Amino acid sequence: MSIILNHVNYIYGEDGPLAVKALDDVCLQIPDGQFVGIIGHTGSGKSTLVQHMNGLLRAASGHIYFNGEDIYDKDFQMKKLRSKVGLVFQYPEHQLFEIDVFSDVCFGPKNLGLDRREAELRAFDALRKVGMPAELYYQSPFELSGGQKRRAAIAGVLAMSPEVLILDEPTAGLDPKGRDEILRQIKELQVRTNMTILLVSHSMEDVAEYVDRIIVMNKGKVMYDDVPREVFSHYKELEKIGLAAPQVTYILHALKDRGFDVDVNATTTGEAVETVLGALGRKGTYI
Amino acid sequence: MGIIRTKDLVYEYVRRDEEGNVEGFTTAVDKVSLDVQAGEFIAILGHNGSGKSTLAKHINAILNPTEGTVWVDGMDTSKEEHVWDIRQRAGMVFQNPDNQIIGQVVEEDVGFGPENMGVPTREIWERVEESLKAVGMYEYRKHSPNKLSGGQKQRVSIAGVLAMHPKCIVLDEPTAMLDPKGRGEVVRAVRALNDVEGITVVLITHYMEEIIHADRVFVMDSGKIAMEGTPREIFSQVEKLQELRLDVPQVTLLAHELQKKGIRLPDGILTVEELADALAAGNEMH
Amino acid sequence: MxxxxxxxxxxxxxxxxxxxxxxxxxxxxxxxxxxxxxxxxxxxxxxxxxxxxxxxxxxxxxxxxxxxxxxxxxxxxxxxxxxxxxxxxxxxxxxxxxxxxxxxxxxxxxxxxxxxxxxxxxxxxxxxxxTPNNLTDGMERMMRPLKVFKVPVHEVAMIMSIALRFIPILLEETDKIMKAQIARGADFETGNIVKRAKALVPLLVPLFISAFRRANDLAMAMEARCYRGGEGRTKMKPxxxxxxxxxxxxxxxxxxxxxxxxxxxxx
Structure with missing residues (x-):
């Protein structure tokens, strides 16, 4: 068990009149090596949740365990947690500050107190993992394209060699191709290194193709926590809270209503093609 | 002549190295000619860096063409004396909701444009009220913009342009930084402008779902117009769109994949209902 | 704080x-x-x-x-x-x-x-x-006579009111960048003055870049809405x-x- 949250609560603006329960009795277990999608609309508590996992926010009550240690214990090393649980913020390119990409990526490992050799080797490794073209290593990070900037920023967190990587809306503001490239790169990383990955998003379609499990947050509570196909079967409830299932879910339900024998729980385009072809084939008419 | 017209529009900018020496020229817009009729809903698609935003900034006279000409409502945008008339007639909404709201109260922000134009006080209030009502933000008129959601902020920005009584509105990726709920709000507000107020709309985006209702779509790639047509014509060319770094709605993609497997379906399916009906109809026929 | x-x-x-x-x-x-x-x-x-x-x-x-x-x-x-x-x-x-x-x-x-x-x-x-807005309005009106001496009264008032609008946004941004750098192991709290001052570089550089980007965007948005200084401007709330x-x-x-x-x- 890598991360366990037990009855975690968090309140924004605690003593003011506008106190908001940002996390409401959240209990979760994130095992090693899982690829998890955390979905919710703006203000649902998803960003607050992930900031607890690396100790940037402290729960008002409840406990968080990382690899069997309570992170709120007095002698627990918060700095160690932050290197083990890497957090890539939304629009992470806004944190770039060094004169070239490579130095920026070295910032994290140097902060960990590693010597130059080790820090630089880690930076090379991280840049390679995010697929940054080598000719850009020594360019100013501010001159890169949007997608490349984001890669550089993600590499900056990867260079800390985290066991868990959390990405808060890593595709926000990218164009479709850029979005697919980043997501594919993350998936590849997860497959190759078996790293635990938490992907925060408000787009079901984006995560459906990649994740093993989806946690739906609403008003600070965990609303659903299951494999994608189970979560999407609640598409009507999801719509009520301002989220939508992937378009294929709607297509398959519309076909089912028209008498087709399709599997409505297919979540990706590929699966949908299979089940639609199957249904048509069974009717023996089309092919 | 249409309300917006460009002829052989070229925009080049100078690239400089660290010492400020000229390294070379980049052509952001390359010989673009288009003609938009009053009342049309136009969508411009393209990946980041395709030149679509640069093109948009010419319509509001924020940028001036390196070569070629842009006319807005018959006025040449490169003529200094027309600049303010053009900016009043062709309003512009930008991508980042935080960086275009000037007022500290919603209603004051909406009044900013008319104030600049020298509209009398009483009329400013009338314009602010009707504009906020048009985007469904009237009840928030006394709020601070900082407390609003992204979608609400963008609707305030649209109201701010609307209060200037423009003939056309250019929206430069107004939904890129919003969540799906906010995106829906903004797209609905934009459609209402076009349908109800009859304002010419130029919507720049890379979200394909948002252009389904457009009258015409232009797809840009490396500064040129690569495709042009109705949404249906555009969406029927799935492979070409993917080449241009764009994607198609999942329903269009699914229809396309089914076609490849030999299922007979019409080209360029846009909605869930269309696909379900087409499959059901095909099934009946046999 | x-x-x-x-x-x-x-x-x-x-x-x-x-x-x-x-x-x-x-x-x-x-x-x-x-x-x-x-x-x-x-x-x-x-x-x-x-x-x-x-x-x-x-x-x-x-x-x-x-x-x-x-x-x-x-x-x-x-x-x-x-x-x-x-x-x-x-x-x-x-x-x-x-x-x-x-x-x-x-x-x-x-x-x-x-x-x-x-x-x-x-x-x-x-x-x-x-309200800050009211205050700048009042100052603008009271300092109007200074225009005779070429004091840019309207511009000063506009700058003040824009600053007031962006202070909360920049505070939030500071908080976000700070958190992002802490997540990369930055330490803003310990060490002597020199070390702490050095630790601020990763915070200040992104903050300045962001402030300039915002200023640029805002200037463009203001021009697009026909802003051309105080001349010929009317007031919504005189x-x-x-x-x-x-x-x-x-x-x-x-x-x-x-x-x-x-x-x-x-x-």
């Missing part, structure tokens, strides 16, 4: 003072401050205290809230008092070790303390009851004096007349 400062903050409530024209409040505060330096005896300060108490009462701002805002300046106040107390030459009152308190010193120290306290309460009352404002001016002048008459008496 930045959020604890109440000085210069607006306190939202309904009151006559809140509704007053900002020019009345600005002018009144200025006259009030000047009056504090004209008094020669404690009767004058008594009059000022009564006036201040009346305004506080009318403003519906809790006295506790006003005092909370003063905490930040207690230190400054103490320094002034201590310096005046020990460093004023004159008739010796008490002498301990090398420190001497004189009669004149005691008098100046007490006067300074009273003056400063009343000055700070008075001016923070103005900001507590006036400042117009009403009955209560005239009454406000009257109260201020009555206070000034009474205060200065009794305050400058010599006994």
């Amino acid at each position: 930045l959020r604890d400062i109440t000085l210069g903050q607006y306190y939202q409530t309904e009151s006559v003072i809140h509704r007053l024209d900002p020019r009345v409040k600005l002018g009144g505060t200025l006259l009030y401050i000047i009056s504090l330096f004209l008094f020669r005896n404690f009767l004058g300060y008594g009059a000022a205290a009564v006036f201040l108490a009346a305004v506080i009462g009318l403003s519906h701002v809790p006295f506790k809230f006003i005092v909370k805002g003063m905490k930040a300046i207690v230190f400054l106040l103490l320094i002034t008092v201590v310096f005046n107390l020990f460093l004023t030459p004159g008739t010796e009152l008490v002498s301990v070790w090398k420190l001497t308190i004189t009669v004149e010193g005691l008098r100046t120290a007490v006067t300074m303390a009273v003056r400063l306290t009343m000055l700070i309460i008075g001016s923070s009352l103005m900001t507590l009851t006036t 400042l117009v004096y009403e009955k209560r404002d005239r009454l406000g001016y009257l109260c201020i002048f009555v206070y000034l007349a009474v205060g200065i008459t009794v305050g400058r008496l010599r006994f």
Whole structure:
């Protein structure tokens, strides 16, 4: 068990009149090596949740365990947690500050107190993992394209060699191709290194193709926590809270209503093609 | 002549190295000619860096063409004396909701444009009220913009342009930084402008779902117009769109994949209902 | 931490003072401050205290809230008092070790303390009851005569109001970048001054870049909405004096007349 949250609560603006329960009795277990999608609309508590996992926010009550240690214990090393649980913020390119990409990526490992050799080797490794073209290593990070900037920023967190990587809306503001490239790169990383990955998003379609499990947050509570196909079967409830299932879910339900024998729980385009072809084939008419 | 017209529009900018020496020229817009009729809903698609935003900034006279000409409502945008008339007639909404709201109260922000134009006080209030009502933000008129959601902020920005009584509105990726709920709000507000107020709309985006209702779509790639047509014509060319770094709605993609497997379906399916009906109809026929 | 400062903050409530024209409040505060330096005896300060108490009462701002805002300046106040107390030459009152308190010193120290306290309460009352927007509007109108001397009055007011709008946004941004760098192992809290100053680079560079980007975007958005300086601009909310404002001016002048008459008496 890598991360366990037990009855975690968090309140924004605690003593003011506008106190908001940002996390409401959240209990979760994130095992090693899982690829998890955390979905919710703006203000649902998803960003607050992930900031607890690396100790940037402290729960008002409840406990968080990382690899069997309570992170709120007095002698627990918060700095160690932050290197083990890497957090890539939304629009992470806004944190770039060094004169070239490579130095920026070295910032994290140097902060960990590693010597130059080790820090630089880690930076090379991280840049390679995010697929940054080598000719850009020594360019100013501010001159890169949007997608490349984001890669550089993600590499900056990867260079800390985290066991868990959390990405808060890593595709926000990218164009479709850029979005697919980043997501594919993350998936590849997860497959190759078996790293635990938490992907925060408000787009079901984006995560459906990649994740093993989806946690739906609403008003600070965990609303659903299951494999994608189970979560999407609640598409009507999801719509009520301002989220939508992937378009294929709607297509398959519309076909089912028209008498087709399709599997409505297919979540990706590929699966949908299979089940639609199957249904048509069974009717023996089309092919 | 249409309300917006460009002829052989070229925009080049100078690239400089660290010492400020000229390294070379980049052509952001390359010989673009288009003609938009009053009342049309136009969508411009393209990946980041395709030149679509640069093109948009010419319509509001924020940028001036390196070569070629842009006319807005018959006025040449490169003529200094027309600049303010053009900016009043062709309003512009930008991508980042935080960086275009000037007022500290919603209603004051909406009044900013008319104030600049020298509209009398009483009329400013009338314009602010009707504009906020048009985007469904009237009840928030006394709020601070900082407390609003992204979608609400963008609707305030649209109201701010609307209060200037423009003939056309250019929206430069107004939904890129919003969540799906906010995106829906903004797209609905934009459609209402076009349908109800009859304002010419130029919507720049890379979200394909948002252009389904457009009258015409232009797809840009490396500064040129690569495709042009109705949404249906555009969406029927799935492979070409993917080449241009764009994607198609999942329903269009699914229809396309089914076609490849030999299922007979019409080209360029846009909605869930269309696909379900087409499959059901095909099934009946046999 | 930045959020604890109440000085210069607006306190939202309904009151006559809140509704007053900002020019009345600005002018009144200025006259009030000047009056504090004209008094020669404690009767004058008594009059000022009564006036201040009346305004506080009318403003519906809790006295506790006003005092909370003063905490930040207690230190400054103490320094002034201590310096005046020990460093004023004159008739010796008490002498301990090398420190001497004189009669004149005691008098100046007490006067300074009273003056400063009343000055700070008075001016923070103005900001507590006036929205930043209203305040800039008022300043713009009051400084209009300076245009003759080529002072860019409208531009200054516009800059102030934009700054006020962007302060909360930039504070939020600072918080976000700080968190992002902490997540990359940055340490803003330990070490000596040099180390801490160095630690700020990863915070300040992105912050400046973001501020410039925002400024650029905003300038473009303003131009797109036909902004071209103060010339030919109309106002959505023009400042117009009403009955209560005239009454406000009257109260201020009555206070000034009474205060200065009794305050400058010599006994």
